[in-house]
Amino acid sequence: MNLDLPTDKTYDESVKTEKKDKLVFAPETYQYTLYTLSEDELVNSPIEQFDKWFEEALKSDEPIPESVVFSTCSLPSGRVSSRYVLLKELDKRGFLIFSNWDTSKKEKDVETNKYASLTFLWKKFQRQVRVEGIVERLTYEESQEYYGVxxxxxxxxxxxxxxxxxxxxxxxxxxxxxxxxxxxxxxxxxxxxCPPKWGGIRIVPLEVEFWQGRQSRLHDRLSYRRESIETDEWEVVRLAP
Ligand SMILES: Cc1cc2nc3c(=O)[nH]c(=O)nc-3n(C[C@H](O)[C@H](O)[C@H](O)COP(=O)(O)O)c2cc1C
Structure with missing residues (x-):
């Protein structure tokens, strides 16, 4: 299977030399044509759906499929910060990542604001998954379990x-x-x-969006949503690309 992205070849090298004020202008436009995503192929819970896509990414030659952008926001400033981390565990409740919860910027953000997001990109599949949810800290014993390996x-x-x-x-x-x-x-x-201020957090999802790239930017976007983390009742909606 050829997984190279087809492009529209719109990038014009002369733009860079002519317009020095724009160091980048309209790099190549890719077309996403590999797969589709429809409501009837989704499984009941977003965690299981994630697991299905993640397994596919793991079995492919996708580089570091567990790498994910973790975004946090400090209050009251509202200043947002993002960084890559690695998804180390997935359980029925949510997505687990591990870090320093002492001096890091993410600690300062999470301390003031329990909301956070994760964004996965699996280029070989032209897929994105966005998770928005609430941060829960793991116990020392739970963190030690991963730290031990x-x-x-x-x-x-x-x-x-x-x-x-x-x-x-x-x-x-x-x-x-x-x-x-x-x-x-x-x-x-x-x-x-495990150091006392090092360990895991779980992002318990409120919303999980599965994005499948499609031709001409008319992507498939199916999003699971629920009112609170106390309920297992998920609504699935289709979002406009
Ligand atoms: C692919 C990749 C994976 C990373 N995984 C982790 C990780 O699992 N945990 C972590 O603390 N930092 C990880 N980092 C480093 C973070 O991106 C970041 O530099 C660090 O966590 C400090 O961020 P902060 O001060 O914004 O909290 C990773 C970086 C990359 C590029």
Whole structure:
């Protein structure tokens, strides 16, 4: 199967040289023609539907299908920030990601605002999934379960790095890591336990949209919605592209 995106070949190289004020102008226009998505192929819950698409992405040569843009918003400023993270677990309740909940920007945002979103892009399938929901923190024991399977270097990194703090230079980080490695020298991998401010959160969905690219931007967009995270009653709506 040829998964290359067909393009409309609209990009004109001369634009860049002629119009120096626009460093980028109308890069190639892609056409999305591989698949369709209809109401009758959706399964009952958005989590199961996600699992179905995710499995397909995992089995393909999609690079890092579990990479996802995690967006948060700080209140009262309303300033939004996004970053890639990795989806590490999916359960019946929601989507689990792992990070530093001490010094990171996402911690500062989540502290003030429980709403967050995840955006997946699977280019090989011309698919996007958008999740909007509410952040729940995992217990220390739940975080430890995942932390336990991380390689030693990543375990030590989680202890060492004051994520998103300003460093003087690379050497400063290397020194902190070396000190932590020394501190844990006598411990086996299993004996290195999860740092207290490191771990998982679950994004419990209120809305999950499945987007399948179609020709001429007339995409299929089917969105599961519910009133609150207390109910399992999902409504599915079709959205205009
Ligand atoms: C593909 C990819 C995956 C990443 N996965 C994670 C992750 O699972 N957890 C994490 O804390 N940071 C991850 N990062 C780094 C974050 O993007 C980000 O730099 C870091 O979490 C600090 O963000 P913050 O200060 O906005 O909270 C990843 C980056 C990339 C490019």
């Amino acid at each position: 991380r390689p030693r270097g990543s375990k030590i990194g989680a202890w060492a790095s004051p994520q998103s703090k300003v460093l003087k230079n690379r050497e400063e980080l290397d020194k902190i890591v070396a000190a932590k490695e020394k501190e844990f020298e006598g411990l086996t991998d299993d004996e290195i336990k």
